[in-house]
Amino acid sequence: MNPSNPPQAAEYGGDEVSAIVLDPGYSTTRAGFAGEDAPKSLIPTYYGKYNVDGQEKLVYGDEIYVNPRPALSIHNPMGKDGIVEDWDMAEKVWEYSFTSRLLGTKPGNPFQNGLNDIPAEELPTEMEVETEEKPLADSPLLMTEPAWNPAKAREKTIEIAMEKWGTPAFYLARNGVLAAFASGKASGLVVDIGASNISITPVHDGMILKRGVQHSPLGGDYVSSQIRALFKKNSPQPITVTPHYLVSSKSPVEAGQPPQAKYRTFPADKAPDASYRALVEERTLSEFKECVVQVWPGPNKLSATGPTGASNEDMARSSPGRPFEFPDGYNQVFGVDRFRVVESLFDAKAAIPDPDSSVPAPTQAQTIPELIKASLGGVDVDIRPHLLSNVVVTGGSSLLYGFTDRLNHELQQLYPGPRVRISAPGNTAERRFGSWIGGSILASLGTFHQMWISKKEYEEHGANIVEKRCK
Numbered sequence: 319m320n321p322s323n324p325p326q327a328a329e330y331g332g333d334e335v336s337a338i339v340l341d342p343g344y345s346t347t348r349a350g351f352a353g354e355d356a357p358k359s360l361i362p363t364y365y366g367k368y369n370v371d372g373q374e375k376l377v378y379g380d381e382i383y384v385n386p387r388p389a390l391s392i393h394n395p396m397g398k399d400g401i402v403e404d405w406d407m408a409e410k411v412w413e414y415s416f417t418s419r420l421l422g423t424k425p426g427n428p429f430q431n432g433l434n435d436i437p438a439e440e441l442p443t444e445m446e447v448e449t450e451e452k453p454l455a456d457s458p459l460l461m462t463e464p465a466w467n468p469a470k471a472r473e474k475t476i477e478i479a480m481e482k483w484g485t486p487a488f489y490l491a492r493n494g495v496l497a498a499f500a501s502g503k504a505s506g507l508v509v510d511i512g513a514s515n516i517s518i519t520p521v522h523d524g525m526i527l528k529r530g531v532q533h534s535p536l537g538g539d540y541v542s543s544q545i546r547a548l549f550k551k552n553s554p555q556p557i558t559v560t561p562h563y564l565v566s567s568k569s570p571v572e573a574g575q576p577p578q579a580k581y582r583t584f585p586a587d588k589a590p591d592a593s594y595r596a597l598v599e600e601r602t603l604s605e606f607k608e609c610v611v612q613v614w615p616g617p618n619k620l621s622a623t624g625p626t627g628a629s630n631e632d633m634a635r636s637s638p639g640r641p642f643e644f645p646d647g648y649n650q651v652f653g654v655d656r657f658r659v660v661e662s663l664f665d666a667k668a669a670i671p672d673p674d675s676s677v678p679a680p681t682q683a684q685t686i687p688e689l690i691k692a693s694l695g696g697v698d699v700d701i702r703p704h705l706l707s708n709v710v711v712t713g714g715s716s717l718l719y720g721f722t723d724r725l726n727h728e729l730q731q732l733y734p735g736p737r738v739r740i741s742a743p744g745n746t747a748e749r750r751f752g753s754w755i756g757g758s759i760l761a762s763l764g765t766f767h768q769m770w771i772s773k774k775e776y777e778e779h780g781a782n783i784v785e786k787r788c789k
């Protein structure tokens with residue numbers, strides 16, 4: 319395959335067996351059949367643990383939200399840097415992502431998946447899906463990884479795929495490269511705003527430029543910690559996020575008035591662990607991010623003075639606020655504060671301090687403009703203009719309202735010369751699943767056949783083959 323040609327729609331599909339594409343992120347794990355336009359399975363990467371009669375039980379998928387069992391605790395097999403920490407549990411969570419929703423059900427016919435529809439009379443006859451002992455004995459597997467995944471982790475991944483899941487063919491692709499493919503590009507600067515991480519990945523001819531890869535922890539979880547910091551110092555009163563399972567009834571109240579709710583309490587020996595409450599609270603914070611939070615669109619920082627002499631803060635203050643109602647009925651209109659909670663992704667000084675938080679204050683070097691500078695600084699001068707005219711925006715947190723406008727202004731300011739062009743799919747699913755979709759396209763290319771690492775090759779060369787073949 320010549321990686322310098324972006325995948326063409328006409329090349330999709332054609333495989334007799336659908337490969338599975340598995341895209342594990344810190345907040346969610348996405349799995350589905352290659353050639354389809356969205357992952358069929360989307361589960362939290364978190365899992366729950368509790369005890370019954372001294373026996374440890376584990377819960378996966380959306381099940382973790384459902385029942386606040388006594389001492390139920392929530393864990394994540396991935397570390398904050400997006401690299402697996404607990405391999406046994408990563409294997410189980412990932413396996414759940416495809417066994418729970420993909421296997422046992424027939425894959426969608428790859429000729430009718432929205433990407434490459436052909437008339438019904440030309441469809442090949444249905445294929446059989448056999449179930450064998452190892453869950454992927456029939457399915458080639460393409461997995462994604464962050465550009466900074468260490469060699470040990472890459473080897474461990476192919477080991478699990480081959481030995482535990484029995485996949486006949488495997489490939490490991492960088493999620494930045496795949497997000498570029500999903501935008502129809504083989505080269506570009508990929509800006510991924512995820513949950514635990516943000517990253518900048520320069521991609522050239524389908525390969526990452528390693529020296530230009532930058533990442534920092536200012537992702538969606540960081541934004542959530544800023545929202546918590548804001549809630550603590552909110553006026554007219556601090557806001558406590560009370561999750562739904564602790565509210566038994568509520569009455570409507572006026573904006574800014576104390577909630578009128580009846581709360582449910584658990585005796586100490588019946589209560590779930592604090593990590594369960596944090597997980598459920600995060601759902602409310604996510605909703606707040608989607609409905610209220612807004613990125614100051616620029617030009618310039620929120621703290622700067624605009625072209626008319628009025629401060630940007632004043633401009634932000636004069637735009638209509640956004641209301642939000644919490645699970646206990648407390649509601650308020652959020653004004654300029656809704657910009658403040660995200661401003662530090664661009665300007666570290668704007669971070670809302672929170673002395674009780676375990677999240678350290680950001681440094682300027684961790685902000686998006688500085689990461690981009692460092693990233694472009696690490697690649698050949700000649701290709702910088704090409705990267706700047708192919709900026710690909712992906713990841714759930716890039717859906718923050720106003721994000722791409724601000725990014726555009728920041729880039730124009732940093733690089734006034736070359737033409738800056740951002741491609742950011744308007745469709746929410748395409749933005750959230752960029753790397754999965756790129757994997758779906760890649761794995762279903764006819765020309766991808768030669769890229770797979772077969773079981774035989776793995777047996778001959780060992781796990782280290784992943785270093786040689788998946789560059």
Ligand SMILES: Nc1ncnc2c1ncn2[C@@H]1O[C@H](COP(=O)(O)OP(=O)(O)OP(=O)(O)O)[C@@H](O)[C@H]1O
Pocket residue numbers: 342343344345346347400511512513514515516537538539604607608712713714715716717718719750
């Ligand atoms: N519409 C939205 N507005 C703002 N934030 C959003 C929106 N939708 C999702 N998010 C946030 O995006 C994050 C999830 O993004 P994504 O799925 O790209 O992360 P991930 O791949 O699981 O994590 P990582 O890339 O860090 O490993 C969450 O923090 C979520 O709150």
Ligand SMILES: [Mg+2]
Pocket residue numbers: 343344510512513713
């Ligand atoms: Mg991600």
